[in-house]
Amino acid sequence: MRYAMVIDTKKCVGCSDCVVACQTENNVPIGYCRDWITETVAGSYPQIEMELKSERCNHCENSPCVRCCPTGASHIIVSGIVLVTHNECIGCGACIESCPYDARYQHPEGYIDKCTFCHHRLEKGQLPACVEVCPTKCMYFGDLDNPNSEVSKLLKSRTYKTLAPEAGTKPQVYYLI
């Protein structure tokens, strides 16, 4: 079992629905977010290219946030999801500093929070809230250990990239380009 997210940048329109759906699903306070949109523009008028994409915790296989956590609050579970046990977190912020994706923030309650791949929904057989709401259906979620899963097939048939591969974190959010 290796959960991964595949996001098709050819379809994303950057509407931020994933951001609001995550906030309402996970009770993320206003002013904070577990996922966000980036817009990258290259070239000059009128030869321009633009990439829109939804970013979040990459649930890295080699996760610096887990390694640097002094209490073990940050941990990886069997399916590869990186989680933070809130009541074990002392809010030291080491993980925030170590994350090359800037994916973590300090919740007003003090603990460190981030994307959980909506682990609580997966337990109920549901998709992450962002994947389920996306009006462009540009986000896919599934098990990379299963060669027949939609995510496995997409990574076989399409060109993709990961973010900050040079950090050596083996991120599990893939972007179709």
Place this chain on the structure above:
Amino acid sequence: MNMNKFILKKSVRQMSTSRRKFIKISALGLGGVAASTTALNLFGTSPFFDAVVLDEVAKKLHRTPTYCEVCFWKCAAWAYSDSEGNIPKILGNETDPHCYGRLCPRGTGGVGMYNDTDRLKTPLIRKMVDGEQTFVESSWEEALDLVAGKFKAVKEKYGSESFALLKHGSPGKHLEHLFKAYGSDTIAEPAYAQCRGAREAGFALTFGSWVGSPEPTDIRDTKCLVLIGSHIGENMHNSQVQEMSDAIDNGATIITVDPRYSTAASKSKYWLAIKPATDIALMLAWMNVIIEEGLYDKDYVEKYTTGFNELKKHVLNFSPEWAYGITTIKPAEIRKTAREMANAAPAVIIHPGRHVAWYGDDTQRARAMAILNALLGSWGRRGGFYFKESISIPKYPSPKYPQPEWGWPEIGEKYPLAQMGITTEVIKASLPSEDNKYPVKAWMVAGTNLTKSIPNKELLENAMNELEFLVVLDTMPMDITGYADVVLPECTYLERFDGIRSATNREPSIAVRFPAVKPKYDSKPGWWVAKQIGDRLGLNEYFDYDDYKDVIAWQLDKMGTSIEEMIKIGVKHYPRKSGGLYLKDGEPYNFPTSSGKIELYSKELKDLGFDPLPKYTKHPEPPAGFYRLNYGRAPMHTFSRTANNPNLNDLMNENNLWVNPKVARILGLTSGSEVWLRNQDKVTSTFPIKVRVTERIRWDSVYMVHGFGHDNKKLSRAYGKGINDTQLISKVYEDPIMGGTGMRGNFVEILTDNPHNTVES
């Protein structure tokens, strides 16, 4: 390579952990562990749990069917509420053809509309207190008595016709019933002349029927989607965005014509970076290529259209080379894109757009789009336009409306093909003058923030100054409420019943809106307000029900369903009755035009003294030092209605001024610089706006998202954030055919010093 990364939303990093907060988490955490044993078991062996899951288990969420009112797309949804009156989330209804189970950010963020603590809470009445006008909180009784008294007074003094209703959305429907029962048909909405009216007139002249909403564009099956200034993806017209995404998956070609590199342009095989205000020239050249190269659908044109020969002659000289000089689009690109469309035909869509009030020749531009669709045979064809169908909702028994002596058609009589009330004409009719045959003396404004939906603020303010009475019904203290004599607080769509939504789509369906929670504060549903006023006017027969639920129950019963069934399903589908979705091969078809055919050449226009075939007209260009002011939408906001919504404000809390890097260099601007704008009529923006330097905009234009720069301090999040583009639209280019108000011919200069500083040197 010029790389420019722009992060649309990122949380505020608050790294200062105070000791107090830290104690708070420890306490919470331990409490959480103690309480979580059973919850943990529910979720298996994983050590993970979080407060949300526990909350959800503790407070079982109840779902109520609704349809969204954050924009006009009206997606059917489920509002999830708990017993304490919270609405933690809203999800799309999976069987709804408007959203297919996926709401857009605004629909998902609809919870913010309910939770916004800046909402209107009680009726307000303008009174003189210590020599100053101020709003005083009142009871509904007092406010409604006052409003009803004014209705009576206007009727006695001038006639019911002099009381106008300017409206948008669901509350408007209830008030429309009230006004018609009262004897006034002086009804208009900015959605027509300020928005999609010109395309409705242009397509009706050609095909005999409106485009309507949602547009019957068969995007999911198209092979070529042509967007002319339409920015799908930034306008979050839900099912269209979804279908555009399907079309991308299917390998469809997208051609975007836009002076700005829109989101849609970034998804396009061809982006034609056209010089603003020259679209008609491009379309004439496309027609020229399609006809000269014989690329048009000959059978379709032969069978279903009239006026081909006139059209052929008309476009003979409009070559791509001719258009190049006007549009700056290279002839080879024009030919290539024309052939690409023809290759895809009939599965091609020249999209009619939505907000099309641009330059005053907008009906003619819509005609050009319609003619292109006809040449390519896409109307009534798979992947083009389907034949839409809806089911009519049975009318709840009510007496016949009285016949007013005049109303919106007379007020707009100058515009022979106006299909609906023209808000700006109603505004003009509110200015007293001797030759004004249709004196409007009072307004009720519902669900539309006129100061941001109507251009020429001076005219609007002059008209409001002359009114004897202005009552506003809204959920929020929008700017327009500041001009009112009485403000009535409406509850949000999540707290009320409204009329049954009948979808015009591939197949008929209905959706219902039931209240998920009780109205917050002292707010009331629109239907209740209409009935209360009606009862006070002795119009009880028109409001023969205690609760609007009774009306819905009666209608649902007539439609073979019930409140009980709709509570469970939210959306009900009905079979088509009008025939096929598309034309069958060679099928005889009578188009609802006067000739029964698609009218390439419009005799109707000719007879009225207008051009029977679209012509390119040169429009004014910005003088030196000025830039064309363009505006558009952001996917997370609707008009000016959502800027204060806490969830949506969090995604985008102000608009930016898009400036090309070359311009920025000349003016010494960088991203984040604060500037003010002044237009050609010396109208200066009240507030500053932050610059966003981007290659996505031409050097002769600036761009901003519409709907910001709110004046009302009671909108605590939105007040003073960004610029209200409408404030700078003082020059209006009227469409002589249907009364549209073209708004894209305003030019602004960029001021780096605060023009409102009046300190003397």
